[in-house]
Amino acid sequence: MLGYRSVFQVEQGSIDVLARVREQLHSWLRRKHYDSDAVKPDALVSLGPNADGVLLEKAGKDGSNALRVRVTEKQPGGIWTSQLTVHVPGSGDPAMVWVDIVNPEVLSDDADQPARRRQWTATPKLVRDLLTVLPAADGTARLDSRPWRVSGEDAEDLVGIIRDPSRRGPVYVVGSQESLPQGPWFDLARRLLYETVGIGAGYLLDPEATRVFARAVGESHEVKPGTMRTFLPGAEPGDTTDALRHRVLSTGRILKDEQPRLPRLLGWRARDIVIEQRLPNTAVRLDRQFEKQLDQLLVEGEASDAASVAPRVDEASPSILDRDVAIVQVLREELDESELTADRLRELVAFARIGQREQVKRQGLTDRFEELQERTAELQQSLDEVSEQLDDETLELAEANADLAKERPSPGISVVCSKWSADTRTPGRNRPKPSTSCRTPSWTCCR
Structure with a gap:
């Protein structure tokens, strides 16, 4: 199940994004x-005990380059998959870096939650490393x-920044004032x-910045000293209804639950x-291409497999043959080869190596099949949840329409008398207005 996702942009400028990503990737693996x-x-490769890896690359006709490392x-608790995807446009537009961590579901202890739920996934060290060397951004x-x-x-x-609707993630704004010790307060905010x-x-405001921000956004969206506010994408300062979307952590809550x-x-x-947002x-396009490329690799294997079967013509050293006579004799007997x-x-060894690779591919296909089954189950669960939510909202809308219909005036009754006069000769005076000649006390439409 998807436990962590980070998607951000990187301004290219003079930076070789792919080179820096590769450096941090190798450092992380080491x-x-x-x-x-x-x-x-x-190539599907073994990285160590119980760890496998694959690197896929793609070059576009438009000069773009992309890679995916899985x-x-x-x-003991199941399979963890770390996936890094990078796309660098040839046009010089910002590059995209995308990191997913997929891990096994866990049983839920909460009776109100599904039987199985997403497992906690700490922030990957790879992501922290990438952010130290790349000028990353989420929208603005x-x-x-x-x-x-x-x-x-x-x-x-x-x-x-808080108004930006193109952001995917939240923005955290921390307020302060002169009476707060700036160093300890900001260190506490960093830990949070x-x-x-x-x-x-995250943005930590000094006392003056806290006052400037409050004047700029108004009382509805201000961040008071000693508090932290989470701004979701597309905030609308001044809109009191919108302000409810952006939660505030009070000083007392921060000190109590730090x-x-x-x-x-x-x-x-x-x-x-x-995770709930659309990619x-x-x-989406790269994911579809890389998934197809991975499936082909699992089924077809490396192109070098067939070539490795071809016998080599190098002559063996007589001294080696003499020293390994006993081994050759055993091989002849086991392989039933009278003239080995x-x-x-070499040909038999090459076939044995192919067999080993086939075992690896078979295990890879098994793991891949299980992964696709889990993804299908997750998608079906998401579809069921969306369908249930749609049913609930449809029912609520029907109930609201029924209540609204009850409050509407009955047919034949008009809130404003329909008999009106208008003066179309004078600009600004051509709006309809109730006629003073209407003598119907019940506001029934005048005929």
């Missing part, structure tokens, strides 16, 4: 004690491994936002917000 050098394009780890919001500090008039720029990295953008409960609650909420069109030549032996 820290996990995996064989980072084993990763190569279009690392599968078999753990800057993503980083730590919240940004905002001073004075710079807080006015936050108005456009530790599990939102890669999903939401560790470890509150950071995880914020992380859960951030994950739900992003960008570019990501060096070329024949």
Whole structure:
């Protein structure tokens, strides 16, 4: 089940996005004690005990480049899959980086929740590493491994950021005042936002910035000193109804639930917000292409398989043959080969290696089939939930329409007398107005 998702843009400029991503990927694999050098394009490889990897690449006719790396780890609780996808347009437009972590579902302890639910997934170290070397953004919001500090008039720029409807994730704004010790308060805010990295953008306002932001957005959307507010995409400052969407963490709640409960609650909420959103069109298109490429690789295998069967013509050293006479004799007996030549032996070894690769591919296909089954079940569950929600909303709409019909005046009754006069000769005076000659006291339509 999808436990974590991060999708962000990277301005290319003079940065080689793919090169930096590869560097951080190899560093991440080495820290996990995996064989980072084993990763190569279009090959299913073993990275270590109970860990496999695959690298897929794609070059577009428009000059774009894309890659996908999938690392599968078999753990006692089930299979964890880490997937990194990068797309770099040839036009120079911002690149896209997309990280998904898929892990097994867990049993729910809550009677009101489904029997199985999403498992908690901590923020991947790979995402933190990428954000330290890439100028990442979610719409107009800057993503980083730590919240940004905002001073004075710079807080006015936050108005456009919280209003931005193109954002996928939340924006966290923390207010302060002179009586609050700035260092400890901001350190506390950073700890609270530790599990939102890669999903939401954090901004820490100094006392003056807190006042500037309050004046810019108005009372409905202000962030009071000592509080933290979560702004969802498309905020509308000044709209009191919209203000209800953007939750506020009070000072008392922050001090009471700081560790470890509150950071995880914020992380859960951030994950739900992003996972429930539709992926960008570019990501959907790439996912379809890479999934097809992976399936072909699992079924067809590497192109070098057939070539590896061809016998080599190198002559074996007489000294080696003399030393391995006993081994050759055993091979002749086991293989029922009366005349076992060096070329024949190489051919048999090549077939054995192909058999090993076929076993790996067969296991890969089995895992892939189970993965697709789980995804199908998740999609069906999501479809059922959406269908149930639609039924509920349809029923509520029908009830609201019925209540509205009861409140409407009965036919033949008009709220405003329909007999009216108008002066079309004078601009601004051609609007209908009730006629003073109407003598019907019940406001029944005059005839």
